Amino acid sequence: MATxxxxxxxxxxxNEMIKKLVKINEKEIILKNVQGxxxxxxxxxxxxxxxxxxxxxxxxxxxxxxxxxxxHGNVQDATANTMNDGEVIxxxxxxxxxxxxxxxxxVYIKGSVGYRVGIHMKExxxxxxxxxxxxxxxxxxxEYMAGGTIILLGLNAExxxxxxxxxxGTGMHGGTIYSRLPIDSFKLGKEVxxxxxxxxxxxxVNIYIMKFCSYFGFDYDSVRDRRxxxxxxxxxxxxxxxxxx
Amino acid sequence: MSFSLLTPEFIVERxxxxxxxxxxCVRQCANLVHMYDQEEDRIVADDSKCVxxxxxxxxxxxxxxxxxxNPLEFKENANWTTSAIREIYKQAETGxxxxxxxxxxxxxxxxxxxxxxxxxxxxxxSIDPLREPMELKTMLGRKPEVLNVEDGKVKEKLPPQLKxxxxxxxxxxxxxxxxxxxxxxxxxxxxxxxVMYNTGEGGLHKxxxxxxxxxxxxxxxxxxxxxxxxxxxxxxxxIKIGQGAKPGIGGHLPGEKVMAEISQTRMIPIGSDAISPAxxxxxxxIEDLRQLIYSLKEATDYQKPVSVKxxxxxNVAAICSGIARAGADIIAIDGFRGxxxxxxxxxxxxxxxxxxxxxxxxxxxxxxxxxxNQVSLVCAGGIRNSADIIKxxxxxxxxxxxxxxxxIAIGCHMCQKCYTGKCNWGIAxxxxxxVKRLNPEIAARRLINLLHAWTHEMKEMLGGMGINAIxxxxxNRLMLRGIxxxxxxxxxxxxxxxxx
Numbered sequence: 001m002a003t004x005x006x007x008x009x010x011x012x013x014x015n016e017m018i019k020k021l022v023k024i025n026e027k028e029i030i031l032k033n034v035q036g037x038x039x040x041x042x043x044x045x046x047x048x049x050x051x052x053x054x055x056x057x058x059x060x061x062x063x064x065x066x067x068x069x070x071x072h073g074n075v076q077d078a079t080a081n082t083m084n085d086g087e088v089i090x091x092x093x094x095x096x097x098x099x100x101x102x103x104x105x106x107v108y109i110k111g112s113v114g115y116r117v118g119i120h121m122k123e124x125x126x127x128x129x130x131x132x133x134x135x136x137x138x139x140x141x142x143e144y145m146a147g148g149t150i151i152l153l154g155l156n157a158e159x160x161x162x163x164x165x166x167x168x169g170t171g172m173h174g175g176t177i178y179s180r181l182p183i184d185s186f187k188l189g190k191e192v193x194x195x196x197x198x199x200x201x202x203x204x205v206n207i208y209i210m211k212f213c214s215y216f217g218f219d220y221d222s223v224r225d226r227r228x229x230x231x232x233x234x235x236x237x238x239x240x241x242x243x244x245x
Numbered sequence: 246m247s248f249s250l251l252t253p254e255f256i257v258e259r260x261x262x263x264x265x266x267x268x269x270c271v272r273q274c275a276n277l278v279h280m281y282d283q284e285e286d287r288i289v290a291d292d293s294k295c296v297x298x299x300x301x302x303x304x305x306x307x308x309x310x311x312x313x314x315n316p317l318e319f320k321e322n323a324n325w326t327t328s329a330i331r332e333i334y335k336q337a338e339t340g341x342x343x344x345x346x347x348x349x350x351x352x353x354x355x356x357x358x359x360x361x362x363x364x365x366x367x368x369x370x371s372i373d374p375l376r377e378p379m380e381l382k383t384m385l386g387r388k389p390e391v392l393n394v395e396d397g398k399v400k401e402k403l404p405p406q407l408k409x410x411x412x413x414x415x416x417x418x419x420x421x422x423x424x425x426x427x428x429x430x431x432x433x434x435x436x437x438x439x440v441m442y443n444t445g446e447g448g449l450h451k452x453x454x455x456x457x458x459x460x461x462x463x464x465x466x467x468x469x470x471x472x473x474x475x476x477x478x479x480x481x482x483x484i485k486i487g488q489g490a491k492p493g494i495g496g497h498l499p500g501e502k503v504m505a506e507i508s509q510t511r512m513i514p515i516g517s518d519a520i521s522p523a524x525x526x527x528x529x530x531i532e533d534l535r536q537l538i539y540s541l542k543e544a545t546d547y548q549k550p551v552s553v554k555x556x557x558x559x560n561v562a563a564i565c566s567g568i569a570r571a572g573a574d575i576i577a578i579d580g581f582r583g584x585x586x587x588x589x590x591x592x593x594x595x596x597x598x599x600x601x602x603x604x605x606x607x608x609x610x611x612x613x614x615x616x617x618n619q620v621s622l623v624c625a626g627g628i629r630n631s632a633d634i635i636k637x638x639x640x641x642x643x644x645x646x647x648x649x650x651x652x653i654a655i656g657c658h659m660c661q662k663c664y665t666g667k668c669n670w671g672i673a674x675x676x677x678x679x680v681k682r683l684n685p686e687i688a689a690r691r692l693i694n695l696l697h698a699w700t701h702e703m704k705e706m707l708g709g710m711g712i713n714a715i716x717x718x719x720x721n722r723l724m725l726r727g728i729x730x731x732x733x734x735x736x737x738x739x740x741x742x743x744x745x
Contacts, residue, residue: 015543038536043473043544059540063473078527081540084472097527101468103512119526120467124512144522146513173518236517237500244341245665 002026007033011057015039022046036076041069058095061088064105077114080107085127089215096138102129102148106208110216112136112156115165116143121175123147132212139165142231143189146174151205153180153212153223160184168192169231173238177231178205180223188231191238197230250334253292256313257301263309264288270301270310275667275679298660300669332590343590346663346673348490348582348627348649351594355582356601356734357633361743363724365711372713374704380714381703383412383644385481385621386550387574404574405550407461407481409644410439411700412715413634415692416579416625416648417463417485417554419447421498421507421519422586422663423652424680427672430655430688432456437689438696443646446485446496446521448510454478461552464541466495467521469511473544481575482541483552484534486525489583489626492556492597496521497587502666502675535571542572550574557581557603557626558596562610569611569620577646578603580626584649586673587664600626601640605738608641608720617720631702640738641720654695655688 002021006014014037021029027048031040034054041050043063052071061069062081074092080099088107096114099107104127112135119140121129129148135156141164142150154163160181169177170189178197188194197205205228213220257278266286270279276294279301281287295312302310319327332343365371372379386406393400415431428442428450435442436459443461444453448470453460462479464471476482487493498507498519508515528534538551552575553568555561561578568576580600585593604624611617624637625646634645653659656670663673671683703715712718726743727735735742 012543019546039540039543042540043476045473058536062540063471063476063544065473078536078540081527082468082471100527101471103472116526120520120522122513124508124514127512143526144520146517146520171520171522173520174514239497239518239520240499241340242342243344243664244335244339245344 001028001030003030003032005032006037006054007035009037011037011039015042018050019044022048034073041067061086064088074111075109080105080131083107083129091216093135099129099131102131103127104129106130106132106211108132108134108212108215110134113141114138116140118142118145118148118150118177120144120146121148121150123175130208132208134212134216134218136162137164137168139167140170141165141168142172142175142177143167143169144171144173145169145177145233146172148175149205149208150175150177151179151208151212151228152177153209155180155218155223157181169233171238172231172233173236174233176201179229179231180226182229183231191233192231193234194229194231197228201230202228249338251293251331251338252317253295253315254331255295255297256292256315257290257295258311258313259288259290260309261287263307265307265309267306269304269306273300273304273669275669275674275676296660296662296665297658298662298669299658344587344664345590345593346584346586346588346661347657347659348584349593350661353581353599355627356599356730356738357629357636359728359730359734360601360636360725360738360740361728362632362635362639362706362710363726364709369711371711372708374701374708377708377713379704379707380716381411381700383409383715385409385552385575385623385643387620388618390618405481405548407441407550407575408439409441411696411703412638412642412644413696413699414440414461414623414644414646415442415651416584416646417443417445417461417483418586418648418652419445419463419469419498420450420510421445421447421502421675423673424668424671424675424683425450425452425506426680426683426685427652427655427688428453429685430683430692431651432460433685433689434692434696435459437693440696441480443483444479447498447507447519448512449475449478450506450510463554464537465521466523466525467519469513469519469521472512476541476544476549479549481550481552482545483554483575483577484525484537484541484573485554486528486534487554487556487558487579488585488588489556489579489581489597489600490585491588491592492558492581493523494589494592495523504675507675531567531571534568534573538572552577552623554579554625556583556596557598557600559598561598561603562606565607565620565622566610566614566616569616573620575621575623575643576607577623577625578607579646580604580624582627583625584627584652585663600624600637602734602737604637604642605640605722609739612720631699632706634699635703635706635718636725638715638718639721639724640740641722643719650695651692654691655683 036057038057045065065084077095093111094113115138157163169192387404431442446465460479465485553573554577581597621643624642668674
């Protein structure tokens, strides 16, 4: 186990130190007093764990390919940008564009998330990215989504109207959003439909809900207290008839 | 079913005396123009399907075929031209956005043709490149403010540079818009000629990773095929913001083209649409661009130059100043004549500005602000020959990208139907039967030949001006004179009129 005190450190130096530790096969890295340094875990590969105390900056875990990052605090914008594999566990809230173009791995956010979360998420072969959001989500959730799963629990929002912003699933052409509470139809993009999740659907998300509950100390039964709603696109080719050939 | 008002654009003429009924034309045409009538023992053509790509003409063993423009004319009308009328018919019949391929073909002025180069006479000697050394080597990347030399060596570590044997690179063309064989030909040619080719936004096929030293990998809004290994596979990374043929527009590879190999390279499921949103949704400002640039630099340990490609638009100079300050090492500017595999016709023909103006404006602005050394400028969009390159460099470019010229070198006939995926020349298609028509080795040889020829020509032009290194021509606008330009145009280009 190695500990880095990040107070006042430039992100370039901090990330260099992390990469050096990884090179000598360190499996457990703890970053203390993180003060908004960007690009933590940017492009790192392998199997190890980074625990962050404080507030990491934008683009945390961008292009990340394997490791686990646990954040005791909030994360800012573009976390898990184009992430390929690994896990991000945030004991707090997230800023905008979380999981932009994410291709694989799992992201768990205890609290709420900002705008355009899961935008252009995609899946490929055995890679199926998952984002679990404990609280609320801003507008354009799952915009252009092409694959993967977003699970929106809305645990701090019993009022479904306030659980997600507008334009949810706009331009969506793949993947699925599961919402614990129904989303008002005027907030959904025209490309998606919403139906009650069936047993198979619930079966497919149970494991992620279980992990979410165990990471953040929620009671599984009270989170899984109802049948979720499933939001998915009408077709994989939303723009098929747009052009004159 | 209602009949179409669209009459054939071209007429296929067959000299029946020469035709030996070998049916090569029938087999070669992916548009199914030619048909063999067994009963009559003759070949007939459906003119309406012909795109005038010359495939059948070139392969007909008895030279029996020719294609002509259909002489059928509408009543003469300077406003309602044939194409204006036809386009309305097409949209009235389909309700769709008109698509097109390759660069803007409208008769806007080509400013390269309004600039003339200088040559030495009496007062300074010209140089004969056949007998004297002539340097075309070009380094792209951020240059330091000052160069501190100690014991004959540069003191500080220089930012990463891309080394080019000649100031020409192959533009970004994705696997998807062009065939694998075309990608391979470009990679092989770039590798042998010591220049770069660009993957476009379609990812990097595993079989092409070996050409990494001569590859620029592109990151666009769809992030197709982008992972750490991809970022590290090339010599440089390019962030694609825009494209000259469709500024402000995203990309869209239709699902039917996403077959096994493309699915693997783009890392998306087979048959799904590959949609590139118009903006990068993590970039809404110069500060955000800086964030993406540095996320890429962090991911590759500051070992690779990062380029930012934009379309030439009205405020291009101010935008480029921002891009330079955001930390880009290279800025690629794509003019409104830049090519494309598919673009909405109205966008291609009406959006953006000529590269000549954009380049001059950007170079001037960066010099005025004292930051020209911070970035290299790459000029793209309709470069046709070595003279265009020399003029571009004199206007302020460090190097050029060629896309359409490269494709023409390997057989493209500019039929502008790339978006149909039925390219008879095996270039802009994914149909395995068409792809195999393009032999990568032969195509690479043709590209290398073109670059060799241009190298000689560039050296001749430089020598004529009394210059023996391309570096001395960079931004040397005294080597240019304008012809047939207004004084406003001359001002923007920063050149004098012929005779001045």
